Amino acid sequence: xxxxxxxxxxxxxxxxxxxxxxxxxxxxxxxxxxxxxxxxxxxxxxxxxxxxxxxxxxxxxxxxxxxxxxxxxxxxxxxxxxxxxxxxxxxxxxxxxxxxxxxxxxxxxxxxxxxxxxxxxxxxxxxxxxxxxxxxxxxxxxxxxxxxxxxxxxxxxxxxxxxxxxxxxxxxxxxxxxxxxxxxxxxxxxxxxxxxxxxxxxxxxxxxxxxxxxxxxxxxxxxxxxxxxxxxxxxxxxxxxxxxxxxxxxxxxxxxxxxxxxxxxxxxxxxxxxxxxxxxxxxxxxxxxxxxxxxxxxxxxxxxxxxxxxxxxxxxxxxxxxxxxxxxxxxxxxxxxxxxxxxxxxxxxxxxxxxxxxxxxxxxxxxxxxxxxxxxxxxxxxxxxxxxxxxxxxxxxxxxxxxxxxxxxxxxxxxxxxxxxxxxxxxxxxxxxxxxxxxxxxxxxxxxxxxxxxxxxxxxxxxxxxxxxxxxxxxxxxxxxxxxxxxxxxxxxxxxxxxxxxxxxx
Numbered sequence: 001x002x003x004x005x006x007x008x009x010x011x012x013x014x015x016x017x018x019x020x021x022x023x024x025x026x027x028x029x030x031x032x033x034x035x036x037x038x039x040x041x042x043x044x045x046x047x048x049x050x051x052x053x054x055x056x057x058x059x060x061x062x063x064x065x066x067x068x069x070x071x072x073x074x075x076x077x078x079x080x081x082x083x084x085x086x087x088x089x090x091x092x093x094x095x096x097x098x099x100x101x102x103x104x105x106x107x108x109x110x111x112x113x114x115x116x117x118x119x120x121x122x123x124x125x126x127x128x129x130x131x132x133x134x135x136x137x138x139x140x141x142x143x144x145x146x147x148x149x150x151x152x153x154x155x156x157x158x159x160x161x162x163x164x165x166x167x168x169x170x171x172x173x174x175x176x177x178x179x180x181x182x183x184x185x186x187x188x189x190x191x192x193x194x195x196x197x198x199x200x201x202x203x204x205x206x207x208x209x210x211x212x213x214x215x216x217x218x219x220x221x222x223x224x225x226x227x228x229x230x231x232x233x234x235x236x237x238x239x240x241x242x243x244x245x246x247x248x249x250x251x252x253x254x255x256x257x258x259x260x261x262x263x264x265x266x267x268x269x270x271x272x273x274x275x276x277x278x279x280x281x282x283x284x285x286x287x288x289x290x291x292x293x294x295x296x297x298x299x300x301x302x303x304x305x306x307x308x309x310x311x312x313x314x315x316x317x318x319x320x321x322x323x324x325x326x327x328x329x330x331x332x333x334x335x336x337x338x339x340x341x342x343x344x345x346x347x348x349x350x351x352x353x354x355x356x357x358x359x360x361x362x363x364x365x366x367x368x369x370x371x372x373x374x375x376x377x378x379x380x381x382x383x384x385x386x387x388x389x390x391x392x393x394x395x396x397x398x399x400x401x402x403x404x405x406x407x408x409x410x411x412x413x414x415x416x417x418x419x420x421x422x423x424x425x426x427x428x429x430x431x432x433x434x435x436x437x438x439x440x441x442x443x444x445x446x447x448x449x450x451x452x453x454x455x456x457x458x459x460x461x462x463x464x465x466x467x468x469x470x471x472x473x474x475x476x477x478x479x480x481x482x483x484x485x486x487x488x489x490x491x492x493x494x495x496x497x498x499x500x501x502x503x504x505x506x
Contacts, residue, residue: 008158010487011457014284016040018485019273021260021298022289024052025471026461028243029080029478030287031252036083037486041252042281043244044273046259051240052289053435053463054471060416062321062370065236067435069362069372070097070332072223073472074230080243080475084250091242093233100229101332104405105194106356112330113198115228128192139189139199142176143222149173150219155467158480159447173216182217183210197336199225201358204376206469207312207439209344217440223472231331235369263298268456270299285457287481292438292450292464293431299458303451307443311379312436312469313347314422318373318395321416328406329363335405347376351383353394357401370416373398380422380433387423395419437464452481459484 018034020027023045031041049056055066071077071094078088088094099112111127114120117140125133153169177185186200200210202220232238248254258279263286264272273281288295292309296302337343337356346352354376362372375398378385399411422433430437438444445468452465461481463469468477482488 009160009453009484011285011453011459011485013269013457015457015485016284017042017282018285018287019044019281019283020287020289021273021295022052022462023047023050023240023244023254023256024289024462024474025054025240025243026463026474026478026481027052027287027289028240028247029475030289030461030481031247031478032080032243032250033083033479033482034287034485035247035250035252036085037482037488039486041247042283043247043252043254044258044260044275044281045254045256048256049237049240050244050254050256051237054236054240056235056237057319057418059319059370059418060321061368062319062416063235063237063366063368064319064321064370064372064418065362065364066317066319066420068236068471069231069364071230071232071236071239071471073227073475076472076475077239077243080479081246084246086246086250088242091246092238094230095233097229097231097331099330100224101334102330103194103198103334103336104328105336106338107194109194111194111198113225115226120225124195128195132190132192132195135189135191136195139186140226142189143199143218143226146173146176146178146216147219147222147226149176150178150216154216154446155219155473156476156480157466158452158483159449159466160451160453162447176215178214178216180215181211182213182215185215185218186210193340194336197340201334201336203440204313204344204347205436207310207348207436208441209341209348211341211344213440214442214445216445220470223470229332231364231366233366235364235366260298263300263458265300265455270455270458285459285485287459287461287478287485288454289460289462291429291431291462292460294429295454295460295464299454301454301458303454305450309450310439310441310444311381311432312434312439313382314377314379314425314432314434314436315420316375316377316391316394316398316422317420318375318398319370319418319420320373320410320414321370322410322413323415324413325363326407326410329361331362331364333361333363335359335361335402343376347378348382351378351385353377353383353385353390357398359398359401361402361407373402377422380426382432385422387421391419391421391423394421436469437462438468440468452477453484457485 339356
């Protein structure tokens with residue numbers, strides 16, 4: 001199949017001055033790539049600090065990350081900084097996280113997940129025997145090849161129609177069974193059901209149970225378990241702070257505590273951004289990073305879709321300031337319940353709380369950094385739970401579950417805390433009360449995901465559009481939005497980075 005040469009659509013007319021709405025990771029990535037292409041950039045942000053969903057909380061002397069808690073694919077950060085002649089090395093102090101996470105199972109077994117191939121093979125052999133260790137090596141090779149195929153043609157590409165998929169990579173992805181289902185695909189390599197969970201649970205953050213998710217989304221497991229996990233010294237807040245500082249140094253006008261009220265339009269063009277302060281900011285193009293419905297409301301434009309958008313499950317998060325730690329905990333620890341398929345049905349179909357919870361606990365090693373307990377939960381449309389009433393009781397249930405699973409004395413050790421429920425996410429303006437936006441169903445993947453070029457000169461970025469949810473995809477979304485405006489890279493496929501360690505050891 002010959003490569004397609006059709007040029008990707010770009011913003012028409014002048015693009016000298018671009019206003020980016022939102023200083024989250026997507027907006028800052030877009031701003032840096034636009035600045036690097038010679039555009040004048042104004043960033044408006046409703047909060048007093050950058051970060052967006054990569055938020056922060058200071059409570060009782062403790063610091064909390066309220067969004068993502070670790071960084072994968074840091075080369076994407078370096079790429080955004082490099083656009084303005086800057087570098088990750090000069091802006092961030094990244095610490096490797098090893099193990100990437102610790103899995104604790106209901107039967108009492110424990111598995112540490114390492115990005116290093118030899119270390120992980122040895123750990124799998126200890127945990128489940130030599131046959132599974134060989135299966136892990138084969139799985140690792142498959143994950144790496146899957147990422148190599150997807151990184152440019154799918155993850156790092158703008159789409160104008162399903163015809164954009166007609167590339168040689170499509171045939172290679174099909175040959176890799178990327179259009180099969182994730183759960184059965186992982187099961188081809190691993191027989192131990194516990195190991196299968198470790199390499200497939202990530203699809204929940206894409207909004208789809210492993211048995212229904214496309215195998216192509218195994219690239220999320222690649223990012224965690226092959227490319228490696230990092231933690232910025234000082235917490236994840238250091239990442240948006242670094243990106244914002246680099247953008248300001250490169251000439252961006254960053255305006256915090258500035259909320260957009262509406263957009264002036266002439267036909268299909270946005271001509272100015274109006275703020276709630278009454279300020280008018282003329283522009284040649286605009287990048288919008290709020291949640292999809294909020295962006296569409298600002299634009300006064302609702303793209304037509306054959307099916308309504310399906311939203312991902314949500315999460316309950318307990319931020320807990322504790323003056324101690326437990327030997328059972330790594331930086332990231334997943335406490336798997338015994339139930340598996342039933343749990344996904346509860347979250348995505350029945351709209352009920354997990355009857356046998358699987359929980360993620362983050363305990364960063366930074367002094368003063370608080371603990372983060374995440375429990376997946378139905379979004380408000382799937383499960384309209386009265387969180388004002390249920391929230392406090394569910395908090396007590398989560399604390400009790402963790403104590404029964406080894407964190408003895410956890411509840412009595414909490415000095416300060418804050419509980420975040422789907423109701424709170426909705427109060428932040430996130431549709432259906434989920435921070436994970438549109439689910440990655442087949443009908444919302446690649447060219448079927450909400451498009452990022454909406455009007456003649458209005459582009460979307462963030463987890464609701466291409467390519468999707470997670471820190472690496474969101475950083476890529478900012479780059480793709482910039483390409484829609486500048487035209488740079490729109491007609492070609494620039495390679496996304498492959499971890500040198502993964503390349504050498506896969």
